[in-house]
Amino acid sequence: MEFIQQLVNGISLGSIYALIALGYTMVYGIIKLINFAHGDIFMIGAFIGFYAITVLKISFFPALLISMTACAIFGVTIERIAYKPLRNATRIAALITAIGVSLLIEYGTIYVRGAQPEAYPSTVLPSTEFKFLGATINSQSLLILGVSLGLMILLQFIVHKTKIGKAMRAVSYDTEAARLMGINVDNTISATFAIGSALAGAAGVIFGIYYIKIEPLMGIIPGLKAFVAAVLGGIGIIPGAMVGGLLLGVIEAMVSALGYSLWRDGVAFVVLILILIFRPSGLFGKNMREKV
Amino acid sequence: MKQTKGFWLSIVGALALYAVIQFLIMSGALNDFYQNMLITIVINIILAVSLHLIIGITGQFSIGHAGFLAVGAYASAIATMNFNVPFIAALPIGGIAAAIAGLIIGIPSLRLRGDYLAIATLGFGEIVRIVMLNIDYVGGASGMMVNSMTDWTTATACLIITLVVIVNFTNSTHGRACISIRENEIAADAMGINTTYYKVAAFAIGAFFAGIAGGLYAHNFYIIQPSTFGFLKSFDILIFVVLGGLGSMSGAVIAAVLLTIVSTLLQDYPETRMIIYSLVLIIMMIYRPQGLLGTKELTQLFKKRATVGGKPNGNKHTAA
Numbered sequence: 240m241e242f243i244q245q246l247v248n249g250i251s252l253g254s255i256y257a258l259i260a261l262g263y264t265m266v267y268g269i270i271k272l273i274n275f276a277h278g279d280i281f282m283i284g285a286f287i288g289f290y291a292i293t294v295l296k297i298s299f300f301p302a303l304l305i306s307m308t309a310c311a312i313f314g315v316t317i318e319r320i321a322y323k324p325l326r327n328a329t330r331i332a333a334l335i336t337a338i339g340v341s342l343l344i345e346y347g348t349i350y351v352r353g354a355q356p357e358a359y360p361s362t363v364l365p366s367t368e369f370k371f372l373g374a375t376i377n378s379q380s381l382l383i384l385g386v387s388l389g390l391m392i393l394l395q396f397i398v399h400k401t402k403i404g405k406a407m408r409a410v411s412y413d414t415e416a417a418r419l420m421g422i423n424v425d426n427t428i429s430a431t432f433a434i435g436s437a438l439a440g441a442a443g444v445i446f447g448i449y450y451i452k453i454e455p456l457m458g459i460i461p462g463l464k465a466f467v468a469a470v471l472g473g474i475g476i477i478p479g480a481m482v483g484g485l486l487l488g489v490i491e492a493m494v495s496a497l498g499y500s501l502w503r504d505g506v507a508f509v510v511l512i513l514i515l516i517f518r519p520s521g522l523f524g525k526n527m528r529e530k531v
Numbered sequence: 532m533k534q535t536k537g538f539w540l541s542i543v544g545a546l547a548l549y550a551v552i553q554f555l556i557m558s559g560a561l562n563d564f565y566q567n568m569l570i571t572i573v574i575n576i577i578l579a580v581s582l583h584l585i586i587g588i589t590g591q592f593s594i595g596h597a598g599f600l601a602v603g604a605y606a607s608a609i610a611t612m613n614f615n616v617p618f619i620a621a622l623p624i625g626g627i628a629a630a631i632a633g634l635i636i637g638i639p640s641l642r643l644r645g646d647y648l649a650i651a652t653l654g655f656g657e658i659v660r661i662v663m664l665n666i667d668y669v670g671g672a673s674g675m676m677v678n679s680m681t682d683w684t685t686a687t688a689c690l691i692i693t694l695v696v697i698v699n700f701t702n703s704t705h706g707r708a709c710i711s712i713r714e715n716e717i718a719a720d721a722m723g724i725n726t727t728y729y730k731v732a733a734f735a736i737g738a739f740f741a742g743i744a745g746g747l748y749a750h751n752f753y754i755i756q757p758s759t760f761g762f763l764k765s766f767d768i769l770i771f772v773v774l775g776g777l778g779s780m781s782g783a784v785i786a787a788v789l790l791t792i793v794s795t796l797l798q799d800y801p802e803t804r805m806i807i808y809s810l811v812l813i814i815m816m817i818y819r820p821q822g823l824l825g826t827k828e829l830t831q832l833f834k835k836r837a838t839v840g841g842k843p844n845g846n847k848h849t850a851a
Binding site: 273321324325328329330331332333334335336338339340341342343345346347349350463466467470501502504505508509511512515516519 | 592594638639642643645646647649650651653654655657658661662664665766769773777801802803805806808809810811812813816817820
């Protein structure tokens with residue numbers, strides 16, 4: 240069953256997009272900035288996970304945690320150094336800075352460790368294949384899906400049930416009013432960056448496990464596609480980013496299944512332009528006022 | 532009257548510069564490396580100025596300029612290589628093909644603004660690259676063989692035409708309409724300016740010249756590949772415009788010349804080049820977001836404020 244097989248692949252890929260897209264959507268929701276560097280944080284996460292597994296010889300979950308923590312710190316550092324001075328600048332200036340930060344991370348990584356790709360160790364997760372409705376499903380993809388879903392549920396919990404989540408929603412809704420109510424806006428923005436970057440770091444490790452090969456420029460295309468996913472679901476809306484990511488993954492897998500695998504990347508951007516033209520607020524826009 | 536005098540003065544200056552360099556080339560004082568660098572500088576100036584019209588004058592934030600470059604490059608290369616069109620005629624063909632692409636991408640600009648438009652144009656640039664990658668007629672990923680035909684004379688001629696057209700467009704009624712859109716689109720619309728028309732026109736004209744640059748670019752080397760027209764190329768062009776000052780043509784020209792020289796010298800250290808680029812971009816945006824010259828032109832720096840017309844218009848940075 241080629242179709243179910245591709246659907247499974249699409250959902251696995253889509254859950255990675257969704258994890259990255261969550262960071263985009265949260266940051267956009269709170270400071271209206273397309274954080275171009277987000278895809279590169281994903282790349283950094285993949286490398287930290289790689290070094291944690293190969294150099295420190297630890298297993299998957301501790302490596303995932305290390306990568307998420309390091310990426311959270313990294314994301315906050317970027318925000319404090321590069322984005323904070325531009326809080327009151329034009330959005331275009333902020334966007335150009337984000338592009339600059341993105342280039343800096345990419346080429347800084349190449350400068351530090353060279354451009355050669357690395358291969359993720361394949362033994363870190365048990366890989367057994369089993370048949371389901373005629374499709375071959377790898378236990379790795381199930382675990383990936385499980386981790387992604389777990390992180391998304393955790394995020395929903397943070398945003399809706401905790402104090403910092405409430406602060407994030409308030410700042411996103413109206414920054415000035417939130418400030419008047421005694422919310423520390425700067426800390427809230429930093430927390431948003433930390434959570435988003437941690438998710439991107441997790442996505443990086445998962446991506447490495449699933450696709451084996453990682454390299455310093457790997458963040459660009461998944462980063463852009465995750466942004467497409469965020470726009471597709473309605474930027475600033477957390478469930479939108481999840482659905483958008485999964486949907487985009489499935490669309491790409493279907494395009495591949497039809498035999499146009501070389502056109503996959505193009506289809507993602509066509510989807511982006513069509514969504515921007517016909518429904519700029521995204522699939523979940525307008526109806527849901529709440530956003531982070 | 533005075534403006535006409537300045538206009539002819541700059542034309543004479545440009546021709547003199549061209550003649551000096553042409554003499555140096557003829558006499559063999561400039562080797563292939565420097566000739567190539569000069570042509571690259573010219574191509575980059577045309578690209579910077581064409582993007583300046585879209586971003587700096589009209590305020591439409593477009594970061595997919597390499598897409599227009601690619602359309603122009605491939606269209607003119609197909610014309611010369613597969614249909615034996617003479618090089619001189621192939622350049623406008625590339626320009627027109629890119630202008631059509633500009634019209635197409637201009638249409639979303641009617642619905643989108645700011646960073647949404649930026650991301651849509653970025654997507655457009657990527658679509659062009661992927662289309663080129665997947666069409667066997669133009670060689671796919673391995674690229675397309677093109678004869679080297681671009682020389683200093685053709686390149687300078689294209690450059691002078693581009694500069695003259697863009698300067699005159701900017702100073703015309705149409706250019707002022709475009710500037711009013713940059714400053715405040717809603718107010719411009721309320722004053723009876725057809726914002727739709729001017730936004731699409733700016734995209735088409737900017738794309739046309741990017742297409743010409745694409746034609747020069749394609750015929751400068753022996754091969755063109757889709758991978759050279761990725762968004763790193765778009766960012767390169769964007770950096771010229773941003774660094775020079777959003778809204779200043781002379782700024783874009785100066786930045787294009789400086790950065791091309793710097794990046795040619797750093798050719799053997801591509802990482803260092805990109806790190807310097809990105810640091811310059813970040814530091815510039817934090818400390819001088821309006822760019823080197825802001826919206827001023829170089830000529831204004833030498834004039835007294837009063838002769839500009841009493842009201843210096845270059846203090847506010849309001850692009851996009």
